[in-house]
Amino acid sequence: MTTDTTTTDQNDDELFEHHSFVVDKGQTPLRIDKYLMNFIENATRNKIQAAAKDGSIYVNDIPVKQNYKVKPFDKIRVLFEHPPYEYLLTPEDIPLDIVYEDEELLVINKSAGMVVHPGHGNYSGTLINALIYHFENLPNNSSERPGLVHRIDKDTSGLLVVAKTEHAMTHLSKQFFNKTSEREYVAIVWGNMTEDEGTVEGHIGRHPKNRLQNTVFEGDDEDKGKPAITHYKVIERLGYVTLVSCKLETGRTHQIRVHMKHIGHTLFNDERYGGERILKGTTFTKYKQFVENCFKILPRQALHAKTLGFEHPKTGEFMSFDTPIPEDMQQCIEKWRHYATHTK
Structure with a gap:
């Protein structure tokens, strides 16, 4: 191991x-x-x-x-x-898109390209650098990261909840651990999905040969990963790609990216998992140019954390937040929609 x-x-x-x-x-x-x-x-x-x-x-x-x-x-x-540089946190005046804020917590719409916390190769410009500039005395989580209750990948856009008090950190972290929080992502995946909806269950762990990837372990190898469940539903079929909604029951690293690849529908332009190659479609040069143009419009994996729901740590009220699909992803969807309509 x-x-x-x-x-x-x-x-x-x-x-x-x-x-x-x-x-x-x-x-x-x-x-x-x-x-x-x-x-x-x-x-x-x-x-x-x-x-x-x-x-x-x-x-x-x-x-x-x-x-x-x-x-x-x-x-x-x-x-x-x-x-390690990730332990040397420096406040940085980076603007934040705050969707909601009160004394206990805030909800942020993270842009694609922003790393959530410092790590190897990304020591500045992260969400945490911004948070400690804008807010004082944020509580640390179990990994000594101020305010962070959960995280999303660098090139995934969308909603995150941040704790401002120790009570909120404990309460919100427990909800994520007990799977009572609600999270829905929207993704563009390669291929025309056979089923309109379904569930992927597969233990996720580090890839044995490439530690920058995770993978699904099955059968006798299940103990090498942690249980992970993703529910998916087709939103729109766009020819050689599909727009899907994914709801997480668990929150493993790269969960949607790994599960979608596992069932043969790698995320569009997900470089780490091979989605930056043309995985479905024709061999025509014109089609290749069309896909390359889509990659340029959306130079990241096509994944957006669209909705987030949790119980407020102080009032007990269940709060739900929704954010629109960002412009780069929306433009890519529209290009595929136009292509699918005109090539039938």
Whole structure:
């Protein structure tokens, strides 16, 4: 099993651990710079090689060079003299689209492209950098992230609730844990879905060969993932793509993206999961140009967190919020609608 701790543990040499992995038992010999490229988001090979040259990459507590070949069960650690940047939070004056606010909480409509919290490769410009600028004394969640009750991916747009008090953090987090909150996403997926509606149930966990992806584990491998349930419903069929509504019963990382790919309907332009390729349609050059134009209009995965519902932590009232589909996604839908209508 591979693990990634990304902690601030210090050793005797005043070094901070940024990443930690245990190599899977089935791993074939592979240069460590190539191996780490698959496991550290936004890392370039040059940066990894520079870290190895500086003696920052350890295997079984011994520094190694970039040509070291990893073996099963090797323990890899990346250590630097500075703490991970994600723990150095700096307030930044970034405007927020606040849909609702009171003394206990606020609901934000996050734009696509904004990272929710700092992490490797994204140390500034995040939602948290904006939140700590605009609001003082936000409560930390269990991961020491101020205000965050839940998160959505960088290139997913839509609604998030943020806690402003300790009571709200506890109350709202419990609702998400107990699956009593309501979340609906709208997505464009590749292919014409066979059924008008359905449910995907599949345990989700880290992909064994590419840690930047998650995947569905079934049968004897179920214990490698966590239970995940997505309910989907077709909104509109647009020829070679389908507009769908997805309601989450659980909230696993990349859940909709993984579940839709699992049933053969990868999200449109989802680069991480292969949706940036033409997966359905014709071989005509004109069609290829049409799809490329759609990719340019919507340069991200076609996913929007449209509605959000939860019980207010103080009043007990159930609150529901809805936000329109953003312009880039709407334009893409209209292009497909026009194409589907004129090619029948």
